[in-house]
Amino acid sequence: MNSKELRRGGHFLVHHPGPDQVFIREDFGEEQRMMFQAAADFMKSEVEPHLQRFEQGDYGLVEDLLHKAGNLGLLGLSVPEEFGGMGMGFNVSMLICEEISSMTGSLATAFGAHTGIGTLPIQYYGSQAIKDRFLAKIASGEWISCYNLTEPGAGSDANSGKTMAVLSSDGQHYEITGQKIWISNAGFAQVFIVFARIEDDKNISCFVFHKDDVQGLTMNAEEHKMGIKSSSTRQVFYDKVRVPADSMLGQRGDGFKIAVNVLNAGRIKLAAATNGAAFKVIGLMSRYANERQQFGKNIGEFGAIQEKIARCTALVYATDAALYRAGDAIERLQNALLAEGKSEAEAKLKGLEEFAVECAILKVYGSEVMALVADEGVQVYGGMGYSADAPMEAAYRDARISRIYEGTNEINRMLIVDMMLRKALKGHVDLLGPARKVAAELMEIPDFGSEEPTGFLAPETKILMQLKKANLLVAGAAVQHYGTALVDEQEALMRLADMAMEVYVLESDLLKTQRLSARLSDQENEIRGILGTLQAHHAAEKCLSAGREVIMGLPENDEQRMMLMGLRRFTKTPSVNLKNLRRKVAQYVLDKGKYPF
Amino acid sequence: MNILVCLSQVPDTTTKIAFSADNKSLNKTGVQYIINPYDELALTKALELNEATGGGTVTVIHVGGADAEPVLRKALAIGADQAVRIEAEPLDSRQVAAELAAYIQGQSYDLVLTGRESIDYNCGLVGGMLSQYLDWPLVNVATSIDPAGQAGVLAVSRDMDGGREKVEVSLPAVITCQKELTEPRIPNMRGIMAARSKPLQVVSPQGIGPDLSLLSHALPPARQACRYFEADQMDALVEALRQQAKVL
Numbered sequence: 001m002n003s004k005e006l007r008r009g010g011h012f013l014v015h016h017p018g019p020d021q022v023f024i025r026e027d028f029g030e031e032q033r034m035m036f037q038a039a040a041d042f043m044k045s046e047v048e049p050h051l052q053r054f055e056q057g058d059y060g061l062v063e064d065l066l067h068k069a070g071n072l073g074l075l076g077l078s079v080p081e082e083f084g085g086m087g088m089g090f091n092v093s094m095l096i097c098e099e100i101s102s103m104t105g106s107l108a109t110a111f112g113a114h115t116g117i118g119t120l121p122i123q124y125y126g127s128q129a130i131k132d133r134f135l136a137k138i139a140s141g142e143w144i145s146c147y148n149l150t151e152p153g154a155g156s157d158a159n160s161g162k163t164m165a166v167l168s169s170d171g172q173h174y175e176i177t178g179q180k181i182w183i184s185n186a187g188f189a190q191v192f193i194v195f196a197r198i199e200d201d202k203n204i205s206c207f208v209f210h211k212d213d214v215q216g217l218t219m220n221a222e223e224h225k226m227g228i229k230s231s232s233t234r235q236v237f238y239d240k241v242r243v244p245a246d247s248m249l250g251q252r253g254d255g256f257k258i259a260v261n262v263l264n265a266g267r268i269k270l271a272a273a274t275n276g277a278a279f280k281v282i283g284l285m286s287r288y289a290n291e292r293q294q295f296g297k298n299i300g301e302f303g304a305i306q307e308k309i310a311r312c313t314a315l316v317y318a319t320d321a322a323l324y325r326a327g328d329a330i331e332r333l334q335n336a337l338l339a340e341g342k343s344e345a346e347a348k349l350k351g352l353e354e355f356a357v358e359c360a361i362l363k364v365y366g367s368e369v370m371a372l373v374a375d376e377g378v379q380v381y382g383g384m385g386y387s388a389d390a391p392m393e394a395a396y397r398d399a400r401i402s403r404i405y406e407g408t409n410e411i412n413r414m415l416i417v418d419m420m421l422r423k424a425l426k427g428h429v430d431l432l433g434p435a436r437k438v439a440a441e442l443m444e445i446p447d448f449g450s451e452e453p454t455g456f457l458a459p460e461t462k463i464l465m466q467l468k469k470a471n472l473l474v475a476g477a478a479v480q481h482y483g484t485a486l487v488d489e490q491e492a493l494m495r496l497a498d499m500a501m502e503v504y505v506l507e508s509d510l511l512k513t514q515r516l517s518a519r520l521s522d523q524e525n526e527i528r529g530i531l532g533t534l535q536a537h538h539a540a541e542k543c544l545s546a547g548r549e550v551i552m553g554l555p556e557n558d559e560q561r562m563m564l565m566g567l568r569r570f571t572k573t574p575s576v577n578l579k580n581l582r583r584k585v586a587q588y589v590l591d592k593g594k595y596p597f
Numbered sequence: 598m599n600i601l602v603c604l605s606q607v608p609d610t611t612t613k614i615a616f617s618a619d620n621k622s623l624n625k626t627g628v629q630y631i632i633n634p635y636d637e638l639a640l641t642k643a644l645e646l647n648e649a650t651g652g653g654t655v656t657v658i659h660v661g662g663a664d665a666e667p668v669l670r671k672a673l674a675i676g677a678d679q680a681v682r683i684e685a686e687p688l689d690s691r692q693v694a695a696e697l698a699a700y701i702q703g704q705s706y707d708l709v710l711t712g713r714e715s716i717d718y719n720c721g722l723v724g725g726m727l728s729q730y731l732d733w734p735l736v737n738v739a740t741s742i743d744p745a746g747q748a749g750v751l752a753v754s755r756d757m758d759g760g761r762e763k764v765e766v767s768l769p770a771v772i773t774c775q776k777e778l779t780e781p782r783i784p785n786m787r788g789i790m791a792a793r794s795k796p797l798q799v800v801s802p803q804g805i806g807p808d809l810s811l812l813s814h815a816l817p818p819a820r821q822a823c824r825y826f827e828a829d830q831m832d833a834l835v836e837a838l839r840q841q842a843k844v845l
Contacts, residue, residue, distance in 0.1 A: 030667055030670065031789060034671060034674060034784065035786060035789055038674075038786070038789065041783045042783050045783070071785065072783060072786060073786025073787050074786060077786060086787065088786075
């Protein structure tokens with residue numbers, strides 16, 4: 001694969017990088033690892049001792065932790081050095097986000113809202129004067145920021161907001177009036193980023209102000225939520241809030257673009273957050289299984305518990321691989337664009353936009369893996385899992401929001417397919433040619449081994465390549481049948497997204513393990529290889545069931561029957577004793593008493 | 598003050614200890630090293646002393662191989678101004694102390710701080726030996742160190758059995774550091790980035806040999822499971838204490 005192809009996002013169905021072309025968390029250098037360790041020390045000394053307080057609506061604790069994190073420089077990692085930040089790359093900011101988000105969703109949400117959607121609109125779209133005024137104080141945590149987009153009638157359909165911004169007759173100010181809802185950090189934020197419509201513009205605009213500079217801003221009390229109990233979440237009311245005309249971020253009508261672009265970063269970082277939480281929950285689960293005795297044995301000795309631990313571990317390992325692969329792809333493109341002379345903001349935004357498909361995939365996959373991990377965590381704890389005195393109950397409630405915020409998983413699934421098809425239509429990625437080839441292959445005698453993968457994880461790589469074909473087959477059939485009406489076939493879009501996600505995540509998993517193999521012992525390679533086998537079988541099953549649903553939604557005819565046969569062929573897996581493999585993985589995790597990779 | 602802090606690296610406290618096949622060395626596979634926690638307190642105290650007076654330098658020093666450089670860089674990230682590594686693979690405490698003393702004699706430090714012991718071999722000897730080599734006063738196991746009001750003197754507290762002793766010591770001196778002295782610092786991101794450009798000097802050893810030679814390591818015997826005796830089984834209990842535990 002040449003360097004041009006490495007700069008493209010959303011083309012993983014038709015391009016196949018090698019293990020030397022991806023980044024894995026083990027590639028982080030000493031400095032980055034030291035930063036991670038500092039974040040881990042911070043969590044251990046400042047967060048872990050107070051875990052119960054997060055369940056009691058202790059907003060002051062979260063506010064205090066944000067200030068402390070700011071003192072350590074943890075809030076300004078990707079803010080440029082000239083604005084008081086560290087100027088670090090995107091991927092290390094994910095690594096820190098992972099650790100800060102690992103113990104409680106309350107802090108994860110506050111941290112994400114501040115460093116992501118609360119910082120990036122200013123960093124990428126603010127004028128020099130705005131950046132000079134706000135960025136350093138946001139990076140240091142002296143000021144906390146909140147992002148006011150959602151309205152009672154404008155959630156997923158964010159561009160439909162009713163909040164208005166009216167230009168004063170002298171052209172010096174805008175007066176903002178409207179209602180915002182679910183605003184994270186609102187209770188203690190100084191900086192407000194708000195989206196409002198000017199006149200009857202098609203797209204909303206974006207403004208930033210300091211709370212003390214305005215009048216007419218009021219808030220409701222804290223919302224009562226299912227989880228993330230100490231993340232401040234309020235409704236914010238704007239009654240003719242006057243802001244200077246030059247406090248606009250970007251140009252008039254840029255608001256929706258800003259919202260969409262910073263959400264790309266928010267989505268993949270949410271996957272970093274759930275990754276960190278999943279590591280911790282697997283650790284808790286395995287230690288509990290090592291201690292809890294029933295029928296005279298540790299429950300970790302029972303197959304029913306072991307398979308839960310193994311299943312969760314395999315999925316988390318794969319997600320982790322995809323996470324840092326995508327984060328690196330973004331960072332590499334950003335750096336390349338900077339080197340070509342693009343501005344900081346342009347380069348950063350373009351990097352995120354190009355890999356928007358991967359960002360959405362990680363958001364959905366990460367949050368759903370976390371949902372399973374939290375659920376199984378509760379189950380392994382049994383009755384104690386349901387008790388608020390043990391940590392699983394909070395983990396379970398906190399995990400639930402991840403499938404909703406930063407764009408619901410349904411919206412993100414539609415985006416995944418929509419963006420991939422757009423890339424194909426624009427000619428950025430050739431999906432149609434390969435799709436036709438796959439359709440033609442159906443008419444031929446099955447291909448016996450002309451391009452068989454070889455080496456470590458060869459059978460799994462073969463499954464991966466076949467799954468790519470299954471994706472092209474099903475997506476091609478859906479596009480051909482529905483045409484532009486595919487956008488209204490949401491059920492099909494959900495499943496096409498599922499298939500694409502499985503391919504990206506499985507490929508990342510296998511590439512990671514292949515990349516690492518030379519650095520590890522035989523035993524470590526064996527376990528990681530098993531994780532790849534488990535993930536390959538999982539992906540094949542998912543692709544089969546999702547693909548079947550899409551094809552069965554098409555007209556019943558010979559073509560449909562042929563496609564179903566083709567799908568079965570492309571999702572076929574060799575017979576493997578998955579039970580024994582899961583037992584091995586579980587034993588390894590239980591021996592270590594933590595997520596061991 | 599110009600303060601020298603002696604650092605050793607130790608396996609993270611959660612490490613499961615295993616030895617090489619000949620039992621002569623630690624199996625380092627997968628071992629995560631940290632700054633010896635007592636040494637980390639010494640480093641923090643050194644930074645605090647200089648921050649309070651607004652002057653001086655803090656140098657960290659280690660006798661050992663290049664694999665210890667990450668912990669030296671961590672010390673630089675926490676705030677030390679420079680690091681020195683004496684290129685030797687010491688086998689015993691006297692070798693470490695002698696190498697350190699030889700280096701220190703060529704410099705002009707006001708104070709040398711060490712941890713009271715390292716948490717791997719727990720010998721607790723380097724501070725004492727160092728003071729002997731340098732012919733400097735030693736205060737062992739300090740729980741507080743403060744300026745004493747007159748230049749060149751420090752007030753030091755140390756715990757005794759059931760009480761606390763306060764002493765004054767004239768500089769230059771060697772002080773070994775105990776818990777309670779201070780809280781370790783988490784390096785901030787700016788410090789971590791600044792560590793890149795701080796000097797880490799590698800110094801040739803004097804070639805002082807060890808006094809001891811290592812025969813073998815062994816793990817402690819696995820802990821036995823608890824045995825319970827009912828209240829009416831006193832004879833069996835006494836028998837077990839005599840015959841099996843051999844404590845009666």
